Amino acid sequence: MSRKPYVREVSKTGWFLKHPRYMRYMSREVTCIPIGAFALLLVCALERLSQGQAAFDSFMAAITGPGAFISLLVVVLFATYNATNWFNVTPKAMPVQIGEEFLAGKYIVGAHYAVWAIASLVVLIVAGVF
Amino acid sequence: MAKSNKPIFWSLFAAGGTLAAFLAPALAVLFLMATLGHAPGMLTYAGLHAFAAGWFGKLFLMGVVTLFLWHAAHRLRVTMHDFGLRQDSVVAVVVYAIAALGTISTLVSLLSIK
Numbered sequence: 001m002s003r004k005p006y007v008r009e010v011s012k013t014g015w016f017l018k019h020p021r022y023m024r025y026m027s028r029e030v031t032c033i034p035i036g037a038f039a040l041l042l043v044c045a046l047e048r049l050s051q052g053q054a055a056f057d058s059f060m061a062a063i064t065g066p067g068a069f070i071s072l073l074v075v076v077l078f079a080t081y082n083a084t085n086w087f088n089v090t091p092k093a094m095p096v097q098i099g100e101e102f103l104a105g106k107y108i109v110g111a112h113y114a115v116w117a118i119a120s121l122v123v124l125i126v127a128g129v130f
Numbered sequence: 131m132a133k134s135n136k137p138i139f140w141s142l143f144a145a146g147g148t149l150a151a152f153l154a155p156a157l158a159v160l161f162l163m164a165t166l167g168h169a170p171g172m173l174t175y176a177g178l179h180a181f182a183a184g185w186f187g188k189l190f191l192m193g194v195v196t197l198f199l200w201h202a203a204h205r206l207r208v209t210m211h212d213f214g215l216r217q218d219s220v221v222a223v224v225v226y227a228i229a230a231l232g233t234i235s236t237l238v239s240l241l242s243i244k
Contacts, residue, residue, distance in 0.1 A: 013214035029209045035150055036202025038158055042195045043232045043239075049182060050239040053175045060164060060173065068165040076162055079154035086151035116152055123156035128171030129163070 031082040034075045087112040139204045139226070146201025153194060182243045192240055196233045203229035 016022035041063075048059040063072075090112050091105030124130065164173050171177040181187035203225040210221045 016212065026212065029205060029212060032202040032205035032209060035154055035198055036206060038154065039195055039198035039202055040232060041161070042198070043235050046182070046191065046195065046236055046239040049175070049178055050242045056175045060169060063161070064165050064167055069162065072158060072162040072165050075158040076155055079150065079158050082147070083151040083155055086147055119152045120156035123153060124159070126172065127160050128177065129160070
């Protein structure tokens with residue numbers, strides 16, 4: 001090639017800092033880190049549960065205090081953020097066609113939020129929060 | 131057509147993301163209460179043991195824990211690439227291995243709770 005091609009320099013590690021849209025994309029993607037950590041916490045909880053009461057009680061005692069509180073608060077916030085993002089794209093992920101028309105996105109999103117509210121309430125009630 | 135295992139991991143990602151969207155916030159709130167010393171009845175030994183002893187509890191916990199794991203593993207694999215870590219084959223082995231070990235551990239734990 002005789003001409004020097006134009007190569008746009010793109011940082012491999014900081015590219016998403018260049019545009020708010022990329023930042024929002026990355027903010028959605030990183031929700032997997034607290035969710036994955038929470039899943040591993042559940043794996044540990046079930047393992048300790050299977051080892052008997054003493055093991056489980058010491059595990060639950062280990063996750064009290066400010067550090068654990070902050071960590072779980074991060075999980076709650078990121079999990080909620082993931083949920084809103086997940087439901088907000090459902091009209092694009094699974095459009096509902098009725099005859100010639102597509103069902104308005106707000107109904108699909110709204111239905112997901114309604115089921116989310118009910119499911120959350122059921123979890124809290126069954127778990128004995130109230 | 132070239133064979134690809136992408137649909138398997140992607141479908142686990144999508145199923146896990148959907149389940150996490152519906153259930154993860156509420157489940158995390160239960161543990162958040164426990165960190166304050168106010169664990170709800172389900173997060174006491176007696177409560178969780180009774181739940182995990184039944185077939186519904188086993189299925190629920192197995193589904194939730196493993197799908198959360200595989201969702202996070204697949205998304206983390208892609209995110210590592212976005213953060214500039216380009217050794218995808220190594221990243222894939224590590225994240226899927228952790229998810230697989232978590233899956234086996236959960237299965238073993240649940241089956242031993244009677």
